[in-house]
Amino acid sequence: MKTPNPTRRSERSRQAILSAAFDLVAEIGYAKLTVEAIAARAGVGKQTIYRWWPSKGAVFVEAVLDLSRDERGELALPDTGDLRADLRGVLRAIVDEYNDPKLDAMSRALSAEALADPALNSEITGRILGPILEATRERLRSARRAGQVAADADLSVAVELLFGPVYHRWMLRTNPLTHEYADTVVEFALRALAPTQGESDSVSVKG
Template sequence: MAGVKKPDPARRSERSRQAILQAARELVSEVGYAKVSVEAIAARAGVGKQTIYRWWRSKGAVVFDSFLALSEGDQGVVLPDTGDIEADLKTVMRATVAEFADPGFEAPIRALNLEIVGDPELAAQYREKLAGPVDEGKKARLRSAQRAGQIAPDADLDLALELLYAPLYQRWLLRSGPLTPQYADALVDLALKALRP
C-alpha cells in the first residue's frame, strides 16, 4: 500500500479547467455562441455543470477565459521594432486584419463582443486582462517611434491607437467593407500623416 499514489486534486482541477476552456472554444466555433450552453460545454469537457459554475459565473465568462487562455504564458504583447514605424505598423495591422477576416477567430470574437456590451463586469475584465495589456504593448512601440523622431513627441498615444484601430473595428463590426491588406496599409498611412512630427 505504501507505493500507491493518492490523486492530486490540483492536477485534476487544472485538467478539468483546460478541458472546459477547450470545449468552449470548440463549441463556439462549431455552432455559434448563441447555441452554446453551459450544459453543452460541461458535456463536451466531461465535467458537471456545477464544476463550471464553481469557476465562472456565466457562459460569457467561460468563453472569454477560453480565448484569454490562448495567450497564457505569453510575456505580454511586443510589437516588431525594426526601426521603421511604418513597416512595423503595416505588419501588425495586416496581421490584425487577417485575424478578423478568419472565420475561426471572427465568430467567437463577435460573440464575445456581444456579451461584453451587455455585461459591465465582463467588459471590465476584458479591459483589465486583455485590451489593457495589448494596448500597452502597442503604445510601447509608438513610444519607441517617438524617441526615434518618427512620431511627434507630443502625440497622444491613446488617440493614436484609436486612429489606427477604430476604423478597422467599425468595418469589422458593421461588416461595412472588406478587411484586406490594402485597407490595413491605408489605415497606417493615414494615421502616420497625423502623427508624424
C-alpha cells in the same frame, strides 16, 4: 520504445482547452460557457482545467491573448525599428483574424454580450483589450524616442487611430477588410503622428 513526453502532452491539452473555450463562446456565448463544457469539448477532465486555471474567464482570456503573443509568450509588438513595417504587420494580422470565420463568430458573440453586460465589458477591456492597446502604445513610445512620432502626440488616441477604423469597418460590415486597407490605415496614422517640421529638424540636428 519511447516514453511519452509529458510537456508535449500538456501543450496538446492546453491547446485543446483554449480552442474549446473559443469555439464554445462563438456557439453558445460567454454567459453560458462552463468549465464542464470546455472539459467535455476538449476531451479532458475538469480537474485538468482547474489545475491550470481558476475559472472559465481565465481560460477564455488566455485563449484570446494567446493570439497576440509572440513565440516567447510575451504580449509585445515587434520592434524592428521600422515603424511602418511593424504597424502594417499588426493591422494585417488583425484583419486576418477578423476574416477568420471562427474568430469572427466568437468576437461578434462576445461583443453582443459585452454590449448588454457592462461588467463583462470591463473584464474584456481590462484583461484583453487593455494589454493589447498598452503594447501598441509602448511601440509608439519607442518610435517617439526614435524621433518618428511627434513629441506631443496623445498616444491613447493614436492607438485608436489604428484600431478604430478597422474595428468600425468590421463591426458595421461597411466594406471588405483587406491588407491593402490595413496598409492605408497605417499610412494615414503615420502622417497623423509624424513629427512637425521643427521637431524633425531638431532631431536631425541632435543626431
